[in-house]
Amino acid sequence: MPGPHVALSGRGLRHTYGKEEALAGVDIDVHVGEVVALMGPSGSGKSTLLHLLAGLLRPTNGEVWLGKSRLDTASESVRASIRLRRMGFVFQFGDLVPELTLAENVELPLRLTGCSRVRARHTAGRLLEALGIAAVADRRVNEVSGGQAQRAAVARALVHSPEIVFADEPTGSLDTVAGEQVMEALVGAARETGAAVVLVTHELSVAAFADRDLQIRDGRIPRAATIPAADS
Numbered sequence: 001m002p003g004p005h006v007a008l009s010g011r012g013l014r015h016t017y018g019k020e021e022a023l024a025g026v027d028i029d030v031h032v033g034e035v036v037a038l039m040g041p042s043g044s045g046k047s048t049l050l051h052l053l054a055g056l057l058r059p060t061n062g063e064v065w066l067g068k069s070r071l072d073t074a075s076e077s078v079r080a081s082i083r084l085r086r087m088g089f090v091f092q093f094g095d096l097v098p099e100l101t102l103a104e105n106v107e108l109p110l111r112l113t114g115c116s117r118v119r120a121r122h123t124a125g126r127l128l129e130a131l132g133i134a135a136v137a138d139r140r141v142n143e144v145s146g147g148q149a150q151r152a153a154v155a156r157a158l159v160h161s162p163e164i165v166f167a168d169e170p171t172g173s174l175d176t177v178a179g180e181q182v183m184e185a186l187v188g189a190a191r192e193t194g195a196a197v198v199l200v201t202h203e204l205s206v207a208a209f210a211d212r213d214l215q216i217r218d219g220r221i222p223r224a225a226t227i228p229a230a231d232s
């Protein structure tokens, strides 16, 4: 089990799709509150690693721990509950529910975990304000800009104070200015709540927001690129 300062840990992660080996043995520790960028060429294994760490895929070999919870051996229902309560997600194309307003989208994780409507509205409202999108909170996704929608996706990922947020190319569909606003929102809100962030990006300007970047090559992270946990 990882030490107390490690939010998320992957040990000896190997993953194959049929005969194809996408990850060839990766060790990774993400510390509490740390922002880590996964970088590397197309096909190097970034998305596979993100999906293993988030419990969306089971590794062929290896272990994944979120704090004291082991994910790779947990049942699908336990992993789904952990994702809902203890993780947040931001995808390239926001993935907001188009029928709901931005505010209703942000309230969703709280409502799904039993929070009252009034409390969810209040908590989501504070975050929408902090991320500069309170003025468009009652609009639907197709009535706001891509950057505003993506900031709402960031708010939805953080509203329930998760331990970790996974972001797969969160700025991939945006221009540079909107992308920077989204990264400022993501890293700023994560610092506020103490969440760690693991993000996949191809862009150096996005990786510059991270505390550390890890380069993946052919399904491996060169050993020197990982910093061992202080207490492990």
Ligand SMILES: Nc1ncnc2c1ncn2[C@@H]1O[C@H](COP(=O)(O)OP(=O)(O)OP(=O)(O)O)[C@@H](O)[C@H]1O
Pocket (backbone or CB within 6 Å): 017, 020, 021, 022, 040, 041, 042, 043, 044, 045, 046, 047, 048, 049
């Ligand atoms: N569902 C799948 N079935 C079969 N092979 C897959 C599948 N998903 C990924 N792969 C293969 O596994 C390897 C790693 O893919 P992965 O998507 O993790 O890389 P990536 O670094 O995220 O790439 P990109 O930057 O293009 O998104 C690639 O060779 C890819 O073709």
